[in-house]
Amino acid sequence: MSGLMDYWQRWRRSRSQALANPAFACLWDEAPAGEYVSLDCEMSCLDPRQAEILSIAAIRIKGSRIIVSEHLKLLVKPAGQIDPASIAVHGLRHQDVQEGMAIEEALSALLHFIGPRPLVGYYLEFDLAVLNRLLKPMLGVALPNASIEVSGLFYDQMVTAHRPDVDLSLSHILQTLNLPDLPRHDPLNDALLAAMVFLKLRRQPVV
DSSP states (O other): OHHHHHHHHHHHHHHHHHOSOGGGGGGGSOOOTTEEEEEEEEESSSOTTTOOEEEEEEEEEETTEEEEEEEEEEEBOOSSOOOHHHHHHHOOOGGGGTTOBOHHHHHHHHHHHHTTOOEEESSHHHHHHHHHHHHHHHHSSOOOOOEEEHHHHHHHHHOBTTBOOOOOOHHHHHHHTTOOOOOTTOHHHHHHHHHHHHHHHHHSOOO
């Protein structure tokens, strides 16, 4: 056991030394048992190579509970323009985000909120692609946090040889799991929906 602990400490030190900012070394701490963070972001466009973050929401999950009182919701001021096609989705116009935070400040707040906890989300890959692109100049590395895709969990429980095609739309997932729906493309609502799906799938497998 002591050998494993020594290895972990050496590995954590090596990763911390690779950080451009050692203030975020806590990302490599051991995650609190049974804790996760459900995450959602709204973006300026649908191209992860160019998208800027307009809003971020994150909610902590502890055991079988969603701790709504422990949430983060941030508005971010982009440097560039917002794609009109994206405005039609999330409703955030240029004038709506002018009082938002600088992206560096928002990312710092997010990192301190999530710490080393695994991340949960619906189509989380897109959000992480944008976040990691923006974080690498700030951290020197990508986020080390484990990620859990709730549509993947749903697929794994639903797919069979006789049912190879699974509807992964959020509406279908919520209906199948008998979960309430909320207005979409509000990042806090979307993070809450992903957290509900995650806990329902863990607690009660779909049959």
